[in-house]
Amino acid sequence: MTVTARDRLLQAATEAFAEHGYGATTTRDIASRAQMSPAAVYVHHATKEELLFAISLAGHEDAMRVLSAASAESDEPIERIRAMVRAFSDWHARNSRIGRVVQYEFGALTPEHRAVIADLRRRMEQHLRDALVAGVDEGVLEVADVRGTARAVLSLSVDLVRWFEPSGAHTASELADLHADLAIRMVRAPSTPV
Amino acid sequence: MTVTARDRLLQAATEAFAEHGYGATTTRDIASRAQMSPAAVYVHHATKEELLFAISLAGHEDAMRVLSAASAESDEPIERIRAMVRAFSDWHARNSRIGRVVQYEFGALTPEHRAVIADLRRRMEQHLRDALVAGVDEGVLEVADVRGTARAVLSLSVDLVRWFEPSGAHTASELADLHADLAIRMVRAPSTPV
DNA sequence: GTCTATAAATTGATAGAC
């Protein structure tokens, strides 16, 4: 895999956006991080917003891919949800800078781009809701408010991008395992054996 | 309570920072929202960052006050934690724009101001950790990782500022009750009666 | 404490050479 100028540019923009936010990031800062001139940025993307959209779309698609793969690991609701939360937290921890752009810069997208991303988000949330409903139907989960609980479970995974540091108290794996455990405790029917 | 120009300014800046982020907000935008000239902003605060610090400090102190008050409601660990999570989620839902500035613009502060805010945050987290440890000692809670679980419980309350809308599917009260319930399920010892 | 006017620097994006 050759690292192209376009790759360097996306990497540089991701770091800059994650560090200062989209609006506060200058194209000169991006260019400097990617070791190119300010003008070279515009060879690859017409506007700064198009750069953001490319990063946000790829990030959302990768997160969705990871969530779907985890969902397919098991047919049993508890193990399925455990795998989904573990994978989602793990992804956000290992890709915390992309995650920050993905989660915090949604409002900076154009209305057209925002609609594309909103659809991806809806599908991710629906994926988790489906798993919760299946578990309730099988009687192994007890979830009074599926919509709110799905949001809460996702909050657990997503919010870590706000503070996670690889050098911190937990590795990505440790945090993912902890979150998976906590999520299961949030939704498991009391009668279910551990 | 008279609404002073300074109040209008803080209110305007909070809304602008929450909507576009600190870096992307212009002093002209703030002035226009507060119905004053661009120059009038500088009568009340020397720099844009001082405005941010004033908002962030007041927000953190108010959240801390709410958390402490809730903690004092009960001596029993489960009810204490239920009250703390309910109050913290409720505050973030009812003050979601202040919450967004408080949570997302930490990095935009000067190192000196950042240190002040970091200390307040440490104390809030410690407050919740103390309640968890007390519950474990009394045998009503089962928490393998106090530090990680405290963070996770706070994530539940904090992350809602990213998406909460008063016109949405849940009111602030409903969401706060749900989060309090979910948090208790995360930490309660299985043997404890509901 | 408010305004108008403006300084001084920085911004996103483009022109044109190589």
Next chain:
DNA sequence: GTCTATCAATTTATAGAC
């Protein structure tokens, strides 16, 4: 596809009148 140079607009912040 990269660069240097630059435009036109916008930025934070200030000067000075009222």
